[in-house]
Amino acid sequence: MRRPPATRLLRGVVRAVFGAHIAGERPERQALECFNDALAAAPGVRELAWSATGPRLTVRERTGTRMEAVLTRLAEDGADLLTGLSAAKLSACGAQGCTRLFIRSHAARRWCSDRCGNRVRAARHYADRERSAK
Numbered sequence: 001m002r003r004p005p006a007t008r009l010l011r012g013v014v015r016a017v018f019g020a021h022i023a024g025e026r027p028e029r030q031a032l033e034c035f036n037d038a039l040a041a042a043p044g045v046r047e048l049a050w051s052a053t054g055p056r057l058t059v060r061e062r063t064g065t066r067m068e069a070v071l072t073r074l075a076e077d078g079a080d081l082l083t084g085l086s087a088a089k090l091s092a093c094g095a096q097g098c099t100r101l102f103i104r105s106h107a108a109r110r111w112c113s114d115r116c117g118n119r120v121r122a123a124r125h126y127a128d129r130e131r132s133a134k
């Protein structure tokens with residue numbers, strides 16, 4: 001196995017893989033390999049636990065160092081997102097200058113936050129006002 005990526009590198013890799021998914025494309029091979037290296041860095045033994053609230057999937061133990069376990073956990077969360085029910089809702093914020101990704105809570109949502117939505121609406125309002133003033 002190759003060395004797992006550093007956290008900063010993994011962040012860029014997750015971003016690239018998520019971006020490819022949003023664009024409906026296949027991620028670059030190197031990004032996918034790096035993602036999978038993180039998944040394999042500290043695999044855990046999953047265990048189905050049962051509490052008063054019902055079933056819960058937990059990880060009993062992990063191999064690797066603490067840092068590798070963190071990287072693997074991050075990659076697992078990313079893989080769960082990409083293969084789960086929310087995958088189709090993963091979106092890039094439509095506000096100019098914003099690089100955030102988000103899970104759409106409804107089909108018409110285009111911005112990551114109220115702040116971005118308000119910024120876009122304000123810019124649109126000022127642009128309309130400028131146009132009508134001329």
Ligand SMILES: [Zn+2]
Binds near residue numbers: 098111112113116
């Ligand atoms: Zn945004």
